[in-house]
Amino acid sequence: MESQNVVYRKLQEHMDHMPVGFPVSRSGLDIEILRELFTEKEAEIAIELSMLPESLDRIYPRLKKLGYTKDEAGSILDTMSGKGLIAAGRLLSSNTNNKLYSSAPFAVGIFELQQSILKQNVSKKILDYSLETFKDEFFKKDTPVQMRTIPIGKSVKRENYTATYEDMRQIISNTKGPIVLLNCVCREAHDLTGQPCRTSELRETCIALKNIALSCIDMGKGRIVSKDEVMELLDKFDDAGFVLQPENNENPHFICSCCGDCCGVLTMAKKFPVPAEYYSSNYYAVVDKDLCTGCSTCAGRCRMDAITIEDNIAVVDTGRCIGCGLCTSKCPSEAVTLYNKEKIKIPAKSHGELYKNILRNKIGTFGFIKVAAKYMLGMKV
The missing domain is CATH 3.30.70.20 (Alpha-Beta Plaits)
Known part of the structure; x- marks a missing residue:
C-alpha cells in the first residue's frame, strides 16, 4: 500500500506541473481520484509522459526501464487513451501516420475524456475536489482562463467593432x-x-x-x-x-x-x-x-x-x-x-498559444524557456 501511495503521489506531482495543474487536496481527494481512474501500472506509465506530444519511439526509452517491450508499451498507451487517461491520436495531431501521446491535464482534459464512461464513485469525488481545491487552480487572477463566455448576440450594444x-x-x-x-x-x-x-x-x-x-x-x-x-x-x-x-x-x-x-x-x-x-x-x-x-x-x-x-x-x-x-x-x-467593457480581453490566437500563455504565467519566462529546451533535446517535460 505504501508503494502505491508513492506512485500516485508522484503522478499527482507530475500532473501538477502542467499548465493547469492538479494540486494537493487537504482531504486527500486528489489521490483518491487518481486511484479510481488509474491502475498502479497505468500511473507508473503516465508519470513517464510529457505535457507535450511525443511519438512512441521517443517515449519508449523511458518505458523500457519499466520492463515493457515496445509493442506492450504502445498497447498500454492506446488502452489508457481509450480510458481517457492520456491524450493521444487525433486529439493531438491530424497526422494519422505518426501517432503521438502526451499527459492529459485533469481539466480541461481527463475529466472531460470520461464522458460516457464516468463512474459513480469517482463522480462525487471529482465534484467535491473541484469546489474544495481545483477552483483555485482553474481561476487565477492575471492568468488566462481555459474558457470564456460569449453571448448569443441579442441585445449587445455594439459600441465598438465586435470581432x-x-x-x-x-x-x-x-x-x-x-x-x-x-x-x-x-x-x-x-x-x-x-x-x-x-x-x-x-x-x-x-x-x-x-x-x-x-x-x-x-x-x-x-x-x-x-x-x-x-x-x-x-x-x-x-x-x-x-x-x-x-x-x-x-x-x-x-x-x-x-x-x-x-x-x-x-x-x-x-x-x-x-x-x-x-x-x-x-x-x-x-x-x-x-x-x-x-x-x-x-x-x-x-x-x-x-x-x-x-x-x-x-x-x-x-x-x-x-x-x-x-x-x-x-x-x-x-x-x-x-x-x-472598457478593457477588452483579446483571446489567444490558437489552442497552443493559449496553453503556452498559461504555462508562461505559471513558471515564468525562464522556466518556460527551460521546458522548451528540454523538449527540443528529447527529454520529458
Whole structure:
C-alpha cells in the first residue's frame, strides 16, 4: 500500500506541473481520484509522459526501464487513451501516420475524456475536489482562463467593432471539418450522484470542433451534426438558459453550453466573491430603470446570482456578472443590454498559444524557456 501511495503521489506531482495543474487536496481527494481512474501500472506509465506530444519511439526509452517491450508499451498507451487517461491520436495531431501521446491535464482534459464512461464513485469525488481545491487552480487572477463566455448576440450594444471571435454563429460558420455533439460530462456526473440538472433535461449540449471532433469520432463518442443544426441548437440552448463557454482562443476546439447547477466552471466561479475578476468576458449587463418592470425574468436566468430585484427594479452586481447575455435575450421589456467593457480581453490566437500563455504565467519566462529546451533535446517535460 505504501508503494502505491508513492506512485500516485508522484503522478499527482507530475500532473501538477502542467499548465493547469492538479494540486494537493487537504482531504486527500486528489489521490483518491487518481486511484479510481488509474491502475498502479497505468500511473507508473503516465508519470513517464510529457505535457507535450511525443511519438512512441521517443517515449519508449523511458518505458523500457519499466520492463515493457515496445509493442506492450504502445498497447498500454492506446488502452489508457481509450480510458481517457492520456491524450493521444487525433486529439493531438491530424497526422494519422505518426501517432503521438502526451499527459492529459485533469481539466480541461481527463475529466472531460470520461464522458460516457464516468463512474459513480469517482463522480462525487471529482465534484467535491473541484469546489474544495481545483477552483483555485482553474481561476487565477492575471492568468488566462481555459474558457470564456460569449453571448448569443441579442441585445449587445455594439459600441465598438465586435470581432469574429466574439460572434458564436460566425465561429460555427468558419469552422472546418466535422462538428460533434456530445452529452455534457458535468451533467453526467450530477446524474450519477443523484443531483440531476434542475435547469433542463437536455444532455447533448457540448459541441466539439476541429481535433477534438476528430478524436470523438475515433472514440465513437457523440454524433456528427451539421452547421445548420448547431445554429438551431444555439437558440434552443438560449431558451433553456445555458451559458455559452467556448475554449478561450480565437479558433476554439470546443463550446460548452452550461447551466448553473452542474457546470464545473460556473459552480467553481460562484465560490469567489467577485467572479468577474477571474472570468474572461468582454461584456457586462446594464438595466434601463425606465424600461424595467421588475418581473425578475433576468434574475431567474442569471447563473451567477448577479441580479437582484430592489424596489421593483433589476440591479446588476457587475462584480458577479460574466457578460453571458442570458438576462438580455428574454427580457420582456428589453430593459437589459450588454455593453463592452472598457478593457477588452483579446483571446489567444490558437489552442497552443493559449496553453503556452498559461504555462508562461505559471513558471515564468525562464522556466518556460527551460521546458522548451528540454523538449527540443528529447527529454520529458
